Amino acid sequence: MPELPEVEVVRRGLDAHVSGRVISAVEVLHPRAIRRHLPGAADFSARLSGQTMLAARRRGKYLWVDLDGPGTTDGEAMLAHLGMSGQMLVQPADAPDEKHLRVRITFADQGSELRFVDQRTFGGLALSDIVEVDGTRLPEPVAHIARDPMDPRFDPEAAVKALRSKRTEIKRALLDQTLVSGVGNIYADESLWRAKLHGLRRADKLTKVKAAELLTHATAVMNEALGQGGTSFDALYVNVNGQSGYFDRSLSAYGQEHKPCTRCGTVIVREPFMNRSSFSCPTCQPKPR
DNA sequence: CACTGGTCCTGGTGGC
DNA sequence: TGCCACCAGGACCAGT
Numbered sequence: 001m002p003e004l005p006e007v008e009v010v011r012r013g014l015d016a017h018v019s020g021r022v023i024s025a026v027e028v029l030h031p032r033a034i035r036r037h038l039p040g041a042a043d044f045s046a047r048l049s050g051q052t053m054l055a056a057r058r059r060g061k062y063l064w065v066d067l068d069g070p071g072t073t074d075g076e077a078m079l080a081h082l083g084m085s086g087q088m089l090v091q092p093a094d095a096p097d098e099k100h101l102r103v104r105i106t107f108a109d110q111g112s113e114l115r116f117v118d119q120r121t122f123g124g125l126a127l128s129d130i131v132e133v134d135g136t137r138l139p140e141p142v143a144h145i146a147r148d149p150m151d152p153r154f155d156p157e158a159a160v161k162a163l164r165s166k167r168t169e170i171k172r173a174l175l176d177q178t179l180v181s182g183v184g185n186i187y188a189d190e191s192l193w194r195a196k197l198h199g200l201r202r203a204d205k206l207t208k209v210k211a212a213e214l215l216t217h218a219t220a221v222m223n224e225a226l227g228q229g230g231t232s233f234d235a236l237y238v239n240v241n242g243q244s245g246y247f248d249r250s251l252s253a254y255g256q257e258h259k260p261c262t263r264c265g266t267v268i269v270r271e272p273f274m275n276r277s278s279f280s281c282p283t284c285q286p287k288p289r
Numbered sequence: 290c291a292c293t294g295g296t297c298c299t300g301g302t303g304g305c
Numbered sequence: 306t307g308c309c310a311c312c313a314g315g316a317c318c319a320g321t
Contacts, residue, residue: 003315032298061315084314085299100299120298122315168292177316185314274294276314 002082004148004182005225007061010088014056014065014114017090022052022108033102033116035081035124036141044127048078048105060148060181063088064128064139074130079139083122089115148182149219150226160211163203170206171199171278174218183218186254187225189279191218193253198285199278224250253279 002010026045028034034041051069057077058064064077080088089098090112097104103116103125116125128139136153138145146162147154162179163170173179174188183191192199194217197210206214228250252262257270261281271278 081315083298083316118298119300120313122298166292172293175315274314275296276312 002061002084002086003184003187003222003225004058004061004150005222007058007063007082007182008150008226010082011056011058011063013090014053014063014088017112018053018065018107018114019055020052021111023048023050023105024108024110025049025106027104027106028102029104030102030121032121033118033124035126036079036128037126044125047127051076053078059138059142059151060145060177061184062139062142062145062181064142066130067127074132074137077128077130077139079126079128079141080116081123083118083120083124085120086116086118086123089117091115145177146179146181149180149215149222150182156212156215159215160208163211163215164206164208166203168203169199170197170201170203170211170214171273173203174199174214180215180218182222185276185278186251187218187221189254190221190252191215192285193279193281194221196284198280198287199273201288253281255279 026048028041028045031041034044037044047069048067051067054066054068056063056065062079062081064079067076067078069076080086082088093106093110093113098115098117100117100119101115102118102121105114107113116123126139126141128141130137131140131143132138133143146159159180163173166173166176166179171188171192174183174191175185188199191214195210195214197206197214203211253268256268256279259268260266261268261284264281264283266281266283268279268281271280
């Protein structure tokens with residue numbers, strides 16, 4: 001399940017392996033893989049062909065590659081969201097097609113191919129115009145996404161203020177990509193465990209200090225995951241070269257149901273949350289009444 | 290307007 | 306062994 005650290009690993013891989021290369025052809029094998037691109041898959045393929053891939057960029061869990069093509073005033077980018085199971089693979093042209101290969105991009109240099117593989121098709125690609133928001137160039141569909149904690153211009157005080165402006169539960173606020181981006185279910189549970197907060201606590205009732213502490217933990221846990229190549233739970237997530245991350249061995253709360261809390265020994269519990277699950281320690285993270 | 294909760298999708302798993 | 310319900314979950318969007 002790619003979250004910010006995993007997407008950053010993929011970004012680095014793309015930057016290393018596809019930047020500067022001229023696209024020769026784009027083959028869309030599953031129309032659903034082209035998202036937010038109203039003119040459709042054929043238009044996506046036609047307009048991408050001939051363009052050169054420039055720098056690979058990221059905000060939160062969104063990933064994009066700047067393009068040199070004509071585009072509009074501010075240019076265009078190939079935007080990607082990996083969803084739950086998306087992978088960007090750089091493969092030799094003669095490698096057999098993956099079972100869930102959705103898009104194949106070939107280059108004029110006739111070297112390796114860039115493949116978008118996605119089992120559950122929650123992810124997708126798009127060709128998007130670039131717009132400028134708060135001094136940063138972003139693909140139009142990313143314009144509403146807040147800066148993530150890895151962003152050099154991330155403003156912790158503004159993020160605390162945004163979180164505390166919500167009358168909803170803190171976990172839901174933490175997952176809201178318009179407040180702080182890059183935090184998904186796994187790192188939300190991990191940072192709540194570190195901050196000793198139950199996810200059902202009201203966001204607007206947290207003190208500034210506690211909210212800031214939570215953000216600091218979120219940043220730290222994602223940095224640690226990045227240092228280890230991202231979290232991985234199964235073969236679904238692999239980085240741009242097909243290698244899995246190993247951070248899952250370091251998780252303290254997420255997926256740890258029935259295991260003792262490493263801090264106090266109480267058994268970690270799983271609770272339903274928004275049609276998914278939350279994991280927490282009942283002792284360290286008491287539920288609000 | 291702010292907030293809530295349903296929905297999309299597929300493959301692996303576990304119960305019967 | 307076969308069938309089926311359930312689960313994973315990010316982001317969008319209709320409904321309250």
